[in-house]
Amino acid sequence: MTDEPGTTASVVRISGVDKQFTAGGRVVTTALSGIDLEIRRGEFVSLIGPSGCGKSTLLRLIGDLTTPSRGSVEVNGKPAHSARLGREYGMVFQAPVLFEWRTVEDNVKLPLELLGVPRAEREERAREMLHLVELDDFSRHHPYQLSGGMQQRVAIARALALQPAILLMDEPFGALDEMTRERMNGEVLRIWQQTGTTIVFVTHSIPEAVFLSTRVVVMSARPGRITKVVDVQLPHPRNDDTREDPRYFEVVTEVREALRAGGGLGGPAGLASEERLAAEGGIG
Amino acid sequence: MTAAAPSVGVPLPPRPGRAARLGQRFVYYLPAIAVFVGVIGLWELAIRAFDVRAVIVPAPSAIGAALVDNWDAGRWPLFAAARTTLFEAVGGLVIGTTIGLVVAFAVARWANARDAVLPVAVAANAIPIIAIAPIFNAWFGTTNPLSKMMIAALLVFFPVMINVTRGLTQVDPAALELMRSYAASEWAILRKVRVPNALPFFLTALKVATTLSLIGAIVGEYFGGASGVIGRVVVQSASALRFDVTWAAILLGAASGIAFYLIVVALERWLIPWHASVRGEETG
Amino acid sequence: MPQSPERGWLRRLLVFVAFVLLILVVWEGLKFIGGDPWRGDGWEWHPPIRIWFASDLLLPHVWDIFGALANPVQRGSDQSLAQFLVGAAFYTWREAAIGFVLGALIGITLAAAFVHSKLLERAFVPYVIASQTIPIVALAPMIVFAFGPSVVSVVIIATYLTFFPVTIAMIRGLRSPDPRALELMRSYAASRWSVFWKLRMPASLPYLFTALKISATASIVGAIVGEGPGGIPDGLGRAIVNFNTQYITGPEKLWATILASAILGIAFFGIVRVAEIVTLRSRGMRPEAA
Numbered sequence: 037m038t039d040e041p042g043t044t045a046s047v048v049r050i051s052g053v054d055k056q057f058t059a060g061g062r063v064v065t066t067a068l069s070g071i072d073l074e075i076r077r078g079e080f081v082s083l084i085g086p087s088g089c090g091k092s093t094l095l096r097l098i099g100d101l102t103t104p105s106r107g108s109v110e111v112n113g114k115p116a117h118s119a120r121l122g123r124e125y126g127m128v129f130q131a132p133v134l135f136e137w138r139t140v141e142d143n144v145k146l147p148l149e150l151l152g153v154p155r156a157e158r159e160e161r162a163r164e165m166l167h168l169v170e171l172d173d174f175s176r177h178h179p180y181q182l183s184g185g186m187q188q189r190v191a192i193a194r195a196l197a198l199q200p201a202i203l204l205m206d207e208p209f210g211a212l213d214e215m216t217r218e219r220m221n222g223e224v225l226r227i228w229q230q231t232g233t234t235i236v237f238v239t240h241s242i243p244e245a246v247f248l249s250t251r252v253v254v255m256s257a258r259p260g261r262i263t264k265v266v267d268v269q270l271p272h273p274r275n276d277d278t279r280e281d282p283r284y285f286e287v288v289t290e291v292r293e294a295l296r297a298g299g300g301l302g303g304p305a306g307l308a309s310e311e312r313l314a315a316e317g318g319i320g
Numbered sequence: 321m322t323a324a325a326p327s328v329g330v331p332l333p334p335r336p337g338r339a340a341r342l343g344q345r346f347v348y349y350l351p352a353i354a355v356f357v358g359v360i361g362l363w364e365l366a367i368r369a370f371d372v373r374a375v376i377v378p379a380p381s382a383i384g385a386a387l388v389d390n391w392d393a394g395r396w397p398l399f400a401a402a403r404t405t406l407f408e409a410v411g412g413l414v415i416g417t418t419i420g421l422v423v424a425f426a427v428a429r430w431a432n433a434r435d436a437v438l439p440v441a442v443a444a445n446a447i448p449i450i451a452i453a454p455i456f457n458a459w460f461g462t463t464n465p466l467s468k469m470m471i472a473a474l475l476v477f478f479p480v481m482i483n484v485t486r487g488l489t490q491v492d493p494a495a496l497e498l499m500r501s502y503a504a505s506e507w508a509i510l511r512k513v514r515v516p517n518a519l520p521f522f523l524t525a526l527k528v529a530t531t532l533s534l535i536g537a538i539v540g541e542y543f544g545g546a547s548g549v550i551g552r553v554v555v556q557s558a559s560a561l562r563f564d565v566t567w568a569a570i571l572l573g574a575a576s577g578i579a580f581y582l583i584v585v586a587l588e589r590w591l592i593p594w595h596a597s598v599r600g601e602e603t604g
Numbered sequence: 605m606p607q608s609p610e611r612g613w614l615r616r617l618l619v620f621v622a623f624v625l626l627i628l629v630v631w632e633g634l635k636f637i638g639g640d641p642w643r644g645d646g647w648e649w650h651p652p653i654r655i656w657f658a659s660d661l662l663l664p665h666v667w668d669i670f671g672a673l674a675n676p677v678q679r680g681s682d683q684s685l686a687q688f689l690v691g692a693a694f695y696t697w698r699e700a701a702i703g704f705v706l707g708a709l710i711g712i713t714l715a716a717a718f719v720h721s722k723l724l725e726r727a728f729v730p731y732v733i734a735s736q737t738i739p740i741v742a743l744a745p746m747i748v749f750a751f752g753p754s755v756v757s758v759v760i761i762a763t764y765l766t767f768f769p770v771t772i773a774m775i776r777g778l779r780s781p782d783p784r785a786l787e788l789m790r791s792y793a794a795s796r797w798s799v800f801w802k803l804r805m806p807a808s809l810p811y812l813f814t815a816l817k818i819s820a821t822a823s824i825v826g827a828i829v830g831e832g833p834g835g836i837p838d839g840l841g842r843a844i845v846n847f848n849t850q851y852i853t854g855p856e857k858l859w860a861t862i863l864a865s866a867i868l869g870i871a872f873f874g875i876v877r878v879a880e881i882v883t884l885r886s887r888g889m890r891p892e893a894a
Contacts, residue, residue, distance in 0.1 A: 099501060121503045133494045137516040137594055146512065150502050178594045351727035377750055436619045443620060446817075446873035448825040450741070451840070451865040454848040454858060459657050531739055538742035542833040543848060551742070555833055558749050570746055574738040581737035 046113075047202055047234045048075040048098055053107035055093055066259040067093045071107070073253065073262065075236060077201075080228055082237045082245035082252045084291065086299065090260030091238045092206055098236060099127055099204050112201055123151060125202040126195030130210045132187035134179040134194075141166065141175040144194045151198060165193035168227060185216040189223065196227070202234045210240065218279075221247055225274060242295070246287045247274060254291055256298030263298035266291055378564040383571065386564035396553045396565055402572040405550040408465045408537040409580070412472020413529055419473070420480030420525075427481070428488035428514070438485060445478045453540045463546040472536030476529040483525035487518025520595045523588045530580040538573055628666055634658045635665065664856045669863065672856035685857060689843065689864040696831065696839040697868055699755050700823040703762020707823070708816060710763065711770025716800065718771075719778045729775070735768045744826050748834025758839075761830045762823035769822070773815035777808025810889060813880040820872045828865060840865050 055068040067090040075081050083091040096102045097109050100120035111119035119125060126147075134143045141162050148158040166172050169189040179187055188208055195203055205224075209217040221244060228235055239245050245252045252266040268287055270278055278284055360380050367379035378386075390398045427433045453471050460467035491513055499509050541551020550573050557565040588598055638655030641648060657663055673686040718725040744761045751757040781803050789799045831841025840861060847858040 101497060101501060120501065123502060125501075127498070127501045129494060129498070131494055133492070133498050135495070135513070135516065137519070137592065147502050149512070150499075150504050150508055180594060180596070348726065349730065351723060352730040355727045355731070436623070439616050440620055440623045443870065443873075446821045447866040447869045448821065448828055450825050450829060451844060451862045454844060454851070455662075455862065457848075458851060458855075459662055527737075531737055534739040535741045538739055539829050542742075542745065542829070543845070554745065558745070563749065566746065566749070570743055573742055577738040578734060 045077045046074050047077050047079075047111065048073070048236070049108075049110040050074070050094075050098070051108050051110075053094075053097065053104045053109060055090065055097065055102070056105045068097075068104075069259040069261050071260070071262060073265075075234060077234055078232055079251060080225075080235045080237065080249045082239055082249040083255060084239055084242065084245045084252060085255030085260065085295070086257050087240075088258045089255040089298075090258065091255055094255075094260070095204050095206050095236060095238050098202075099125060123147070123198055124200055125204055126198065126200040128188070128191050128195045128203070128205045128208045130207045132179070132184075132191040134187055134190055136179050138178075139175065140171065140177050140179070140182070140190050143179070143190055144197055146194060147197045161197055162193075165197050166190075168196065168230065169193045169223065185212055185220060188212070188220065192224070192227065196231065196233065199231075200233065202236065205235065205237045207238050207240060209244070217241075217244070222275065224248060225272075229273065242288055242291050243279070246270075246284060246291060247279065252287075252291055254294040254298060261298070264294040266294065378567060382564045383567045386562075387568040387571065390565055390568065396557055396569070397548065398553065398565075398569060398572055401548050401550050401553050401569065402576060404465070404546075404548055405468075405534070405537050405541065405573070406576050406580075408468040408540075408549070409472055409530075409533040409576075411465065411469035412536055413476055413533040415469060416473035416476030416533070417480050417526070417529065420477045421484060421522075423477075424481045424484035424488060427485050434485060434489060438482065441478055441482050441485075445482070449475055449478075450536070450539050453536075453543045457540065457544045462544040465546075468537045468540040468545060468549075471540040472533040475532040475536040479525045479528045479532070480522070483521040484518055487521030488514045490521075491517050520592055520597070523584065523592065526584050526587075527581060530584055531577055534573065534577050534580065631663070631666060635660075635663060639663065661852070661855055664859055669856045669859045672854070672860050677857075685860055689840075689861060692838060692840045692843045692861075693864050693868045696758075696824065696827045696841065697872065699758035699839070700762045700827040700872070702755075703759040703764075703827075704766050704816075704819060704823045706759065707763040707766025707819065708770050708812075711767040711815075712774050712812070714767065714771045715774030715778055718775055719804070720796065725775075732768055732771050736772070740765060740768075741822070741826050741829050744830035745833040748830050748836065753834060753836045757834065758827045758830045758836065761826040765822040765826040766816075766819040769815040769818050770812065773811040774808055777811030778804040780811065781807045806887065809884060809887070813876070813884070816876050817873060817880070820876045821869055824865075824869050824872055840868070 050071055050073040053068060053071040054066070056063045057065045057067060071094065083094060085091045093102065097104055098111065098116060100109075100116040103117075109116040112124055114122075134140075135146070138146070144162040144165050145158050148161055153161070163172070163175070166175055169192055171186060171189055171193065174182065174186065179190070182190070191208070209220050212220065224235070224237075225248060227233075237245070237248060246268055249268050252268060254263045254266065255261065256263045266287060270281065270283060270287070364380050367377075387398065390396055392399050423437075427437050450471070452474065456470045456474075457467045460470055488510075495513055495517075496509065499513060504512070537549075538551045538554075541549045542555060545552055547556075550569050553569040554566050557563070557569065588595075592598055634655055635658045636642070636649070636651060637658075638651050638653045639658035640660040641650050643649075651658075660668075673689070674684055677683050677685045677688040714728075718729060747761050747764075748757040751760060778800075785803060786799070789803055794802070827839065828841040828844065830836070831839040832845045834841070836842055843861045844858065844865075847854070847861055851858055
């Protein structure tokens with residue numbers, strides 16, 4: 037997995053993006069301001085920042101679930117809108133959003149059905165994906181019979197069913213306890229290495245961001261800007277030993293300091309932005 | 321939309337055997353059975369002991385005798401009456417449900433229609449619709465079963481329409497966003513998300529509708545109808561002071577209602593075994 | 605941002621009025637196309653086709669129905685139809701309302717008992733649920749036969765129709781508080797009585813009102829059905845039966861009675877709805893949108 041600039045294709049290119057939310061013609065919040073970011077094929081990029089910094093909004097811009105007020109978002113060399121219509125990415129949200137009336141298997145088959153993939157191929161792909169997330173034995177179960185972590189694995193299997201070039205994950209492990217979360221981190225890394233998918237991952241957790249990523253994009257408090265992009269030079273494959281490596285702590289510290297500088301961890305800039313958030317009526 | 325099971329990735333334990341389950345059920349219902357037996361026994365004793373002029377409130381034994389004697393003989397054949405009334409109720413149920421479904425789908429499709437129609441339907445539900453029974457007798461013919469079917473249909477229409485409209489539109493926004501991320505068409509969203517979502521709502525409405533259809537049929541018969549129906553038997557036997565037959569007819573009406581309801585419950589278990597209410601959990 | 609609640613209700617009222625107007629237009633429109641001939645001062649209109657239910661007998665003109673309200677209720681009577689109907693409606697409403705209040709009190713009490721005693725619950729709740737499945741309204745005349753054609757019978761009917769939904773709703777409502785809130789009360793060694801009044805009752809109010817709205821309509825329906833076939837001399841039920849028998853001589857009267865019943869139902873429902881909004885708003889809860 038090499039990262040030679042210039043030879044590796046750019047999967048996501050964000051240029052000069054602003055995002056403002058308006059109500060009745062008036063600008064209510066500026067979520068993002070002046071975002072420039074390039075993500076290359078095969079990278080694992082985390083977006084981290086304080087609440088309300090727009091990291092989820094940025095992810096949704098990439099996924100064409102919302103449009104920028106200014107600037108452009110290109111995915112695989114075309115506008116994000118075309119990429120969505122071409123079903124070129126998979127999304128995993130914080131809640132698994134599985135259909136409770138479908139079995140695990142049928143949930144994974146959903147995107148395949150929508151694309152009109154023939155039945156035999158659907159079966160095979162679904163089985164493959166469930167094997168990838170190690171849930172083979174639960175294919176005939178219903179979501180309510182699974183734990184939170186298992187449901188998220190089904191959501192990941194579904195997101196990968198169409199073999200997208202890019203996987204967007206929005207705090208997928210936020211609702212899980214610490215130990216399950218660490219285990220899921222390992223799972224995601226394994227899947228990443230097996231499939232070679234480019235992953236953009238939004239998180240609140242500094243250790244998680246550093247553990248998983250090749251690069252960490254640190255964002256400032258609202259209006260969201262990119263404070264710093266930290267290269268994570270830790271070797272692969274990463275495991276529990278990595279979490280105890282002194283270089284890991286160095287990177288974590290680097291990220292933390294960048295967050296503080298952008299107003300993410302309290303301090304004058306952070307407190308001011310929190311107060312502004314409260315006055316505006318909450319997290320955007 | 322999906323709730324996690326408490327266990328951490330372990331499949332549910334196997335259910336106890338058939339006999340054991342029946343035994344459990346029996347013990348569970350024992351207090352209720354005791355109450356039933358007690359009430360019937362006390363009733364019988366009271367009538368005998370106090371030698372109450374059992375004209376208006378006959379002893380259970382007298383009602384039982386009337387039921388047997390008049391099953392298919394005598395002035396008021398009860399079985400035939402129950403069958404005809406049930407036929408009217410089912411007819412009304414089918415008509416009302418069909419129209420309710422059609423209107424619900426139409427209303428759900430156009431958001432503006434829904435905002436207009438739904439509150440009106442809820443308000444209309446507050447009207448004692450049964451007052452229209454004599455009009456329908458006049459329109460469709462007093463002795464024609466169709467008049468009773470139409471009363472039943474009108475009563476059934478509202479809960480079906482209201483509930484199915486809610487079921488089609490009250491969908492988890494995250495699920496809709498998921499479908500959007502797959503660039504799914506409105507038609508696909510209807511088939512794969514809205515309709516399955518609406519199924520529990522529909523079955524809830526159906527449970528209410530079965531009772532309403534019987535009410536519509538029987539009350540419609542009170543206001544006029546052919547002889548061999550439950551409503552007419554009640555009115556005629558009461559005016560002939562044969563209250564044992566009257567109560568027997570009522571009993572049949574009630575039993576029909578319970579049977580009708582149990583059919584829908586069985587339908588529920590078959591169609592939506594994954595739903596929280598069917599699994600027996602405490603739902604909101 | 606959603607519209608403010610004040611503008612919301614005005615819009616809904618307007619939509620409702622628009623709907624009523626639509627019904628009136630369709631009503632007369634059908635008669636225009638396929639009813640009996642229209643006759644006025646020096647002009648006539650003959651509808652081109654024949655719609656079987658649009659005749660003046662089966663579907664009187666809207667203005668005829670309203671006109672009948674001003675006329676005497678019976679030939680030679682000095683009371684207008686409108687006055688008569690108001691009196692009948694009030695009579696029906698009074699029976700239903702007494703039963704409604706009684707039924708609500710019984711329902712709350714029963715639910716409280718069930719919530720605090722598992723044995724009582726297991727003994728009686730199956731019947732509470734079973735009663736939902738039997739066409740109780742259809743049994744209304746039976747009660748009148750059994751207890752005699754008087755107000756008492758109809759009160760019993762309305763009580764019966766109210767206390768079942770209220771019991772079921774209150775059981776859910778009294779059980780609805782977050783287990784953590786219950787634990788909090790336990791940490792203060794609060795008595796069961798305190799827990800009931802300070803936590804369970806307030807939490808169950810939304811559920812109660814949902815049931816009450818249904819019961820309001822049900823008790824009116826029960827009253828009417830009990831009165832009519834049961835033979836109670838006053839009230840809307842009797843009016844319906846009478847005007848039904850006299851239908852051929854004056855179809856407008858029956859329709860006017862139906863209109864009166866509808867207004868009564870909506871009015872009662874409205875009263876409960878207003879009570880709901882006032883009670884819940886004053887406690888900081890948001891009443892559901894109808």
